[in-house]
Amino acid sequence: MRIAVDVLGGDHAPDEILKGVAEALLTGEFAADELLLVGPRPIMEQQLGELGVESLPHLLHTEQVIEGHEKPVEGLRSKPEASIVLCVGAVREKKADGLIAFGNTGATVAAATMGLGMLPGIRRPGIAVVLHGRQGPFTLLDAGANPAPKPNHLFQYGLMGASFASDVLGIEQPRVALLNIGGEAGKGSPLLKEAYALLQEAPVQFNGNIEGNHLFFGEADVVVADGFAGNMVLKVVEGFAEYLTGRATEASRDAGEGLRNTIRQLFGAADYAEVGGASLLGVNGTVLIGHGRSKASAVLPALRAVRKDIEKGVNRHITERIAESQGNSASTSA
């Protein structure tokens, strides 16, 4: 197995990404042959050498990067050699089995969608993030790939999320719920009402709507959201956690430390920036999107996460489940 790493994307690239890569190699968790680094060759060689890496991974040279503030489609058009484009190309050409990227999320989604295409039957990709609640981990998707989805996209997110939760979180019968502003059936926008009706017929255990205040209390293993709401929720939680940790630390060091421990459980790390990342589901390849603020400590978790997605056969199972649902039901015809 080989994983492509976008060395140029992200607020702390390339230094922190390379530090993280060095850690992955020096701990022996990943062999040099298992990584393909995409970025400026001289910098990669020099920095990895300085970090004590003797056997270099595969290197693919580029100096172009789509910055965080650039518009994805314009960036892709003007920078054909952008690091994310070459990473996606490596997966498409089977030089890598998956990729991790910490840069412009929109550009990663667009590059992967255009460069890899969709899995058979899937209409739109969705970003799946893992959060931790009272009963353990759960998946929220879509966290922002598709901010204006159609009902059928949400239906497919339910199926994709269920596959993901089974494979990656080890939940045999994931309970799927729809993020909404009311608990009862018939609540919310026309989009959510239609998605509710489709999910009721879906070959998953659909538990109906879930409201934001119930999110962390273990009532669902898969929370289906439109990309606007999902992104909003994720960012609010992130910012609120950061705010509370800061305030609690001001109040007392113990309180701050206690809260940081809680958040470590929540995000699987002491800081949001240390989380491995989010899986881009639905594209015909394995793509892990890390947070732009990621530092070195996020790289190894991201590599582990993408390896797990590949080893567990997430994409194969999604494809099977979608095919089954299309065999069983007319609900995907929309």
Next chain:
Amino acid sequence: MRIAVDVLGGDHAPDEILKGVAEALLTGEFAADELLLVGPRPIMEQQLGELGVESLPHLLHTEQVIEGHEKPVEGLRSKPEASIVLCVGAVREKKADGLIAFGNTGATVAAATMGLGMLPGIRRPGIAVVLHGRQGPFTLLDAGANPAPKPNHLFQYGLMGASFASDVLGIEQPRVALLNIGGEAGKGSPLLKEAYALLQEAPVQFNGNIEGNHLFFGEADVVVADGFAGNMVLKVVEGFAEYLTGRATEASRDAGEGLRNTIRQLFGAADYAEVGGASLLGVNGTVLIGHGRSKASAVLPALRAVRKDIEKGVNRHITERIAESQGNSASTSA
């Protein structure tokens, strides 16, 4: 000044509402003549008597209530004597200057909108909640009155929110921002793009988009949101705070206490249930919506909040500001 109190709405009605009313009277903060209680007369008389209230407030008898799970419009149709309807009627007939209600939020919004009408020039009501961030209090609106707004509604929320923040939070030049999933102009749905353009021309200090992760860091005094996103954000914050407090308390009593103090600052109370409530802006009357989970301790803060809205002339200033904006600009013609 007299305030109507819906004694029957809410999860802990009527007992906790009456306990809170007794507190307001016994502390001398409100005189008997300043309150009009709407609910079952025998229960109100008996319980207030048992709580030591000698001089009873005005009482308006009813036994009908729209329960939390009822559909607002159906509830209003089938229960013409519902407590919320009589509260609104008292304000319309000038028997009260404002009201507080802890019951079905949708029913309160609908009853107030139909029973009081809108302030001149206002298209839709919005729920304004006050949250506390790093730089102090800020207002989020709409928190759920209008889940599918038009751009002009968001424009008006910007103006209403600025008036509210000036009057109630004492902020002279409130900085208004639009809740979105991207920071730059041109981000988000067509709704948000159009609202952005209108707010740029509005007679307020408009600072552009704000993302959820920046919400608590003091960058805006008024955060304009569509009711779906605003409600989602509020509920996620509420649930996340509850979850974190629980987890932190498990980790250590000190950590839990520290966090509870932080949240006390955030919501202006130790618990969300103790917050006074949210102001329903835009209707032709002063309406405070309390949380359905409110206990006795939420009643006095709610009474104080509605009194402040009235004394500060929030509705008069909103009307003036809207009139000015209509004189100045064609942007409200939509």
